[in-house]
Amino acid sequence: MPSLFDPIRFGAFTAKNRIWMAPLTRGRATRDHVPTEIMAEYYAQRASAGLIISEATGISQEGLGWPYAPGIWSDAQVEAWLPITQAVHDAGGLIFAQLWHMGRMVPSNVSGMQPVAPSASQAPGLGHTYDGKKPYDVARALRLDEIPRLLDDYEKAARHALKAGFDGVQIHAANGYLIDEFIRDSTNHRHDEYGGAVENRIRLLKDVTERVIATIGKERTAVRLSPNGEIQGTVDSHPEQVFIPAAKMLSDLDIAFLGMREGAVDGTFGKTDQPKLSPEIRKVFKPPLVLNQDYTFETAQAALDSGVADAISFGRPFIGNPDLPRRFFEKAPLTKDVIETWYTQTPKGYTDYPLLGD
Numbered sequence: 024m025p026s027l028f029d030p031i032r033f034g035a036f037t038a039k040n041r042i043w044m045a046p047l048t049r050g051r052a053t054r055d056h057v058p059t060e061i062m063a064e065y066y067a068q069r070a071s072a073g074l075i076i077s078e079a080t081g082i083s084q085e086g087l088g089w090p091y092a093p094g095i096w097s098d099a100q101v102e103a104w105l106p107i108t109q110a111v112h113d114a115g116g117l118i119f120a121q122l123w124h125m126g127r128m129v130p131s132n133v134s135g136m137q138p139v140a141p142s143a144s145q146a147p148g149l150g151h152t153y154d155g156k157k158p159y160d161v162a163r164a165l166r167l168d169e170i171p172r173l174l175d176d177y178e179k180a181a182r183h184a185l186k187a188g189f190d191g192v193q194i195h196a197a198n199g200y201l202i203d204e205f206i207r208d209s210t211n212h213r214h215d216e217y218g219g220a221v222e223n224r225i226r227l228l229k230d231v232t233e234r235v236i237a238t239i240g241k242e243r244t245a246v247r248l249s250p251n252g253e254i255q256g257t258v259d260s261h262p263e264q265v266f267i268p269a270a271k272m273l274s275d276l277d278i279a280f281l282g283m284r285e286g287a288v289d290g291t292f293g294k295t296d297q298p299k300l301s302p303e304i305r306k307v308f309k310p311p312l313v314l315n316q317d318y319t320f321e322t323a324q325a326a327l328d329s330g331v332a333d334a335i336s337f338g339r340p341f342i343g344n345p346d347l348p349r350r351f352f353e354k355a356p357l358t359k360d361v362i363e364t365w366y367t368q369t370p371k372g373y374t375d376y377p378l379l380g381d
C-alpha cells in the first residue's frame with residue numbers, strides 16, 4: 024500500500040505526495056473579490072502539498088456571497104490570480120481552483136441580488152456580511168430557463184481558471200452550496216427534470232461537470248462532495264441512494280479525482296450519525312479518491328493502507344502548518360490554527376505561521 028509520501032498520478036498530473044491542501048476560504052481578497060498579493064505568499068508557503076485546492080472562488084457575482092472572498096469571472100480577477108499560481112509553480116507546487124456558487128447561502132448584502140436555490144427557501148442561522156452576521160435571505164427558485172446561463176458561468180470560470188494559471192479546477196458540490204442543494208432532498212423540492220428522482224437531483228452536477236470537461240478536459244476537472252450529515256441546513260434523508268449513483272456518474276465521466284468531506288459522530292467540522300459512504304463509494308468510483316476531515320498523520324496513513332483513499336486533504340492543519348508534509352515526515356509537533364484569524368483581512372494568522380526551524 025502507498026505511503027502518504029509517495030507520488031500519485033491523477034488526471035494530467037503527478038502529485039509529489041498524497042498530503043493535499045483542502046480548500047480554505049480565508050477572506051484576503053478585496054471587497055470587489057479581486058485576489059491580493061499576500062495570497063501569493065500564503066499559497067507559495069504551502070506548495071509542498073501534493074496538490075493545493077484553492078479557497079472557494081466565485082464563478083459569478085450571483086454565486087459569491089462571502090465578504091472578501093475571491094472570484095474568477097472578471098478579467099481583473101484573472102490578472103490578479105496569475106502571480107499567485109505562478110508563485111505556487113515556482114515553489115514546485117500544483118494548484119486547482121475550487122469553483123463556487125453558494126446558492127441560497129449568498130447574502131444579498133454581498134452580491135447585491137436575491138440568492139437562488141433549487142427551491143425557494145431560507146438557510147438557517149446567520150451569514151457573514153459586510154455588516155456583521157445577519158440572517159440569510161429567502162432564496163428564490165432558480166428557473167429552468169436560467170440553467171443554460173448558469174452552465175455558461177461555469178464554463179467561463181473554468182476557462183478563466185486555466186488563463187489564470189491554475190492546473191485545473193474542482194467543482195464545489197459540497198457543504199450546502201448550490202449544487203449540493205440540488206442533490207439533497209432537504210433543499211430540492213422541484214417537480215421538473217432537476218428534482219424528485221435521483222437522476223434528476225444529480226442532473227445539475229452532471230451538466231456542470233460535463234460542461235467543465237468540455238471546456239478544459241477531464242484530466243483537469245475534479246469534484247468535491249459531502250455525502251453524509253447536515254451542513255448549513257442541507258441534508259439528505261437517504262444519502263446512499265443519491266451519492267453512490269452520483270459517484271458512479273462521476274467515475275464514468277473519468278474525472279481527475281473526487282474529494283469528499285465526511286462528517287463523523289465526533290467530527291469537529293461536521294458532526295453526524297449518518298455513516299461515512301466512502302467505503303461504498305470506493306467500490307464504484309475508479310479515479311483517485313481524496314478524503315477529508317479530522318484526519319491525523321496516523322489515521323490518514325491508515326485510510327491509504329485500507330485502500331479506501333488514495334490521498335488525504337488537510338484543512339485546518341495546513342492553516343497553522345505551511346510545511347505540513349515535512350512536519351509529518353519528521354514527526355514534528357503541529358501548530359494549532361487560530362480561529363479568530365480564519366477570515367480576517369490582515370497577514371496575522373495568515374502568512375505568519377512558523378516553518379520548522381524558524
Ligand SMILES: Cc1cc2nc3c(=O)[nH]c(=O)nc-3n(C[C@H](O)[C@H](O)[C@H](O)COP(=O)(O)O)c2cc1C
Nearest residue numbers: 045046047048078079284292316317337338339365
Ligand atoms: C477556515 C475554513 C475555511 C474553509 N473553506 C472551505 C472552502 O472554501 N471550500 C470547501 O470546500 N471547504 C472549506 N472548508 C472545509 C475544509 O476544506 C475542510 O473540509 C475542513 O476544515 C475539515 O478538514 P480538516 O479537519 O482537515 O480541517 C473550510 C474550513 C475552514 C476551517
